[in-house]
Amino acid sequence: MNAEKALKxxxxxxxxxxxxxxxxxxxxxxIFSFNSDRFPSLPLGSFSLKWYETVLSRPEIxxxxxxxxxxxxxxxxxxxxIGFCTAYTDFRYHFMFKQAYLALAMLPPTIPLIIxxxxxxxxxxxxxxxxxxxxxxxxxxxxxxxFAMAVIRLRLNDMDPNLExxxxxxxxxxxxxxxxxxxPFAMPSIIAALCLTAAVSFDEFAVxxxxxxLNKTIPVVILEILQGxxxxxxxxxGTFVFIISIALIVTAQMLMLSKGGKKEATQ
Amino acid sequence: MxxxxxxxxxxxxxxxxxxxxxxxxVKDYRMTPAFALDNWLKILTWGIxxxxxGYTLALATAAMAxxxxxxxxxxxxLAFKASDAARRWALFFLIIPFFTSYLVxxxxxxxxxxxxxxxSAILGFVGxxxxxxxxxxxxxxxxxxxxxxxxxxxxxxxxLSSIDKNLIEAAHNLGCGPLRTIFAVIIPAAKxxxxxxxxxxxxxxxxxxxSPYYLGGSKPPTLSIMIIDSTKSGQQWPRAAVxxxxxxxxxxxxxxxxxxxAYRRRG
Numbered sequence: 001m002n003a004e005k006a007l008k009x010x011x012x013x014x015x016x017x018x019x020x021x022x023x024x025x026x027x028x029x030x031i032f033s034f035n036s037d038r039f040p041s042l043p044l045g046s047f048s049l050k051w052y053e054t055v056l057s058r059p060e061i062x063x064x065x066x067x068x069x070x071x072x073x074x075x076x077x078x079x080x081x082i083g084f085c086t087a088y089t090d091f092r093y094h095f096m097f098k099q100a101y102l103a104l105a106m107l108p109p110t111i112p113l114i115i116x117x118x119x120x121x122x123x124x125x126x127x128x129x130x131x132x133x134x135x136x137x138x139x140x141x142x143x144x145x146x147f148a149m150a151v152i153r154l155r156l157n158d159m160d161p162n163l164e165x166x167x168x169x170x171x172x173x174x175x176x177x178x179x180x181x182x183x184p185f186a187m188p189s190i191i192a193a194l195c196l197t198a199a200v201s202f203d204e205f206a207v208x209x210x211x212x213x214l215n216k217t218i219p220v221v222i223l224e225i226l227q228g229x230x231x232x233x234x235x236x237x238g239t240f241v242f243i244i245s246i247a248l249i250v251t252a253q254m255l256m257l258s259k260g261g262k263k264e265a266t267q
Numbered sequence: 268m269x270x271x272x273x274x275x276x277x278x279x280x281x282x283x284x285x286x287x288x289x290x291x292x293v294k295d296y297r298m299t300p301a302f303a304l305d306n307w308l309k310i311l312t313w314g315i316x317x318x319x320x321g322y323t324l325a326l327a328t329a330a331m332a333x334x335x336x337x338x339x340x341x342x343x344x345l346a347f348k349a350s351d352a353a354r355r356w357a358l359f360f361l362i363i364p365f366f367t368s369y370l371v372x373x374x375x376x377x378x379x380x381x382x383x384x385x386x387s388a389i390l391g392f393v394g395x396x397x398x399x400x401x402x403x404x405x406x407x408x409x410x411x412x413x414x415x416x417x418x419x420x421x422x423x424x425x426x427l428s429s430i431d432k433n434l435i436e437a438a439h440n441l442g443c444g445p446l447r448t449i450f451a452v453i454i455p456a457a458k459x460x461x462x463x464x465x466x467x468x469x470x471x472x473x474x475x476x477x478s479p480y481y482l483g484g485s486k487p488p489t490l491s492i493m494i495i496d497s498t499k500s501g502q503q504w505p506r507a508a509v510x511x512x513x514x515x516x517x518x519x520x521x522x523x524x525x526x527x528x529a530y531r532r533r534g
């Protein structure tokens with residue numbers, strides 16, 4: 001029995017080790033964003049906010065933050081709208097080539113970003129849309145829509161298809177049924193999809209780097225700082241980005257996990 | 268159907284256009300539509316390309332093997348030894364890294380692995396001398412694992428925990444030891460999930476450019492770095508397109524082979 005217990009402990013210790021590998025870099029950059037030394041080493045220097053001050057005093061970084069937010073918001077709205085339509089189409093209709101349609105809908109995340117980046121850059125340049133904020137929004141929407149679709153589709157799975165039919169029988173038009181039955185039901189997942197797609201867009205750097213031209217987003221700025229020297233500003237920016245992304249993800253997950261269906265529709 | 272139009276316009280068409288562009292010519296730093304095999308001949312007879320190809324393939328395969336091996340004991344523990352609540356929390360935490368900036372995590376590793384970093388100090392302590400793992404294939408692999416390990420762990424845990432527990436009980440009752448249960452019952456039962464996890468790891472590593480660049484020192488370059496170099500400096504977009512098409516073909520081959528292997532019946 002003791003051997004079995006020891007084995008179990010060893011296995012859990014291993015899991016802890018695996019988690020340590022995953023989370024060390026995250027925690028590491030968080031700690032060093034408050035460290036006064038330029039070159040990170042142990043023991044730590046004194047607590048300092050100077051990297052945050054440096055970051056906040058650089059107009060180009062604030063500019064990038066504005067671009068990032070604009071892109072993330074537009075992307076999340078567009079991608080969630082597209083995702084909802086796809087999920088609803090899949091839920092409601094059966095048609096020829098549906099498999100192909102769904103494969104097309106889910107494919108983008110499996111193509112390496114660097115290839116997407118090149119393809120988007122060359123195509124957008126061809127149709128005269130490269131180097132603008134809108135080019136980043138378009139590309140990010142392509143990348144993020146499948147996530148929105150997956151989240152919303154999961155929620156629609158739980159909906160009784162008769163619910164919609166019932167509302168038609170009660171005299172609701174298709175639009176009204178959509179507005180008052182389907183959308184309220186899917187609402188938690190729609191908000192979750194908004195958060196998720198915003199987070200995807202907020203962290204994406206490869207495609208943004210290629211198509212953005214002079215309109216840099218935050219990850220692109222990080223990428224460019226990385227090409228220079230050791231610079232703890234990255235830790236400070238990273239902490240900001242981390243907090244925003246985590247807030248979005250935690251919101252999304254809570255909405256997905258809560259059994260939103262029990263909630264009374266507020267009329 | 269808005270998704271269909273959107274995805275065709277900004278996903279299928281860009282990829283298709285990239286393929287077409289791979290036959291174009293660059294004259295006086297301008298792309299000219301043409302149907303020429305110049306770029307293809309140039310790349311396919313270029314020794315450096317094939318060396319980069321082999322190197323990328325080897326690294327991605329190594330990352331796939333390491334991630335699968337390292338993740339298995341952890342996902343085994345999470346699937347069979349942990350309580351349901353603990354497993355849910357573990358999965359919840361494992362999703363977080365996807366939305367923390369990969370760039371910031373790579374930067375953290377850069378500092379840890381550098382010649383004056385912590386790993387070097389530990390190695391020096393045990394007598395292996397100060398040793399920089401930066402700009403080595405090991406550095407690249409650490410980066411690949413940072414990117415892929417959480418995903419592999421999640422997919423493995425999900426596929427292992429969906430195995431019918433009765434199957435394992437039966438094996439035990441028939442006198443099968445724990446190790447033999449793993450190899451004769453659990454791994455075959457979870458084969459599809461394990462292969463899909465490994466495949467995603469391969470795809471992500473194969474296309475990633477951050478780790479080989481910032482942790483591997485881009486010497487020798489991987490295919491993704493070659494794409495960036497020929498796109499960003501020098502207007503060699505068509506050649507970059509050739510490399511991208513080659514990458515897509517390779518990925519499709521690997522994906523097809525592993526899906527076939529996953530669903531092949533035994534015996």
